[in-house]
Amino acid sequence: MSTDKESKAQQEAGAEAAATEEQQAAADPTSEVSEADGLREELAAEKDKFLRLFAEFENYKKRTSRERMELFKTAGQEVITAMLPVLDDFDRALRELERSEDEELFKGVKLIHNKFKEALKNKGLEEITVKQGDAFDAEVHEAVTQIPAPKKSLKGKIVDVIEKGFTLGERIIRHPKVVVGN
Template sequence: MSKKNKVEEMDEVINNTPVEQEENTSEETVVEELSVEEQLQEDLGKEKDKFLRLFAEFENYKKRTSKERMELFKTAGQEVIVSLLPILDDFDRAMKELSKSEDKEMFTGVELIQNKFKETLKVKGLQEITIKQGDAFDAEVHDAITQIPAPNKKLKGKIIDVVEKGFKLGDKIIRHPKVVVGN
């Protein structure tokens, strides 16, 4: 063999050896890259899950606060309306007394004021709870102030008299009607 061939062989051996080592190194790098890539994918999945949970929690918060705000607007004037209920009761008592009077013009004038007052409160969401004698007593709605012996068996456990009217503001009872129940 000539020197030239030997040198070429040596170069070839030298060149092949590092190439093989580089291939081994690159395979290790691929394995490391895959594990790093898998780790990144896993981290990305965790972050997506966190984001979705946070987003859902925020949407629930928005719905809850919106609902609370709507309820607040519905009952914003509740304190004012509750404070006006005794005046409404006084109007009813005054109308009873004025109906006994012979002055029909005064009765008509006060009646107009009372109707205007009632309509204004009605527009603001106030509703009277209608009750009449013989209705069934419901502890959720009615406030029994006393029980008396029922005049007949049909009125046993039923409402005999309404002492004070009850009112609702929207769907919420702001004053329970005070009633007398037969036993």
């Protein structure tokens, strides 16, 4: 029986402690409010963390998409750059064949030259147009040498084009080599 009395005493003590906590909570409403405020702050912090992570992921997706597009645009840059000397040789051969008497040979080589140029153009290769009298731009042109300007109007301008320049997409893959008048 003593155990029954002890257990009843313990239950009564537990009930009194619970009642005391309830009374204190009822008497102190700020503890519930501060707990709610704490939870709100924690929720706001988690939302902020989530939004930052989401924004970071979106930026990552955009960046990788941009890099992938750039890679596709310039994927064949190495091969096309290796083909540029062949294109230069074609141009030189055509200039020499223009002087020859054999029109059929000239037409045949011209046809092959045009096909080759079109194939490179379809891959994104564009020639940088430079002519005598254009203003020299160090960002675009590569000055091979300077010579005294044959005319006063050519001072500081391009006098001659030694080698054509090309772009692949938006990127210059070979700068035009020019002679500048001084």
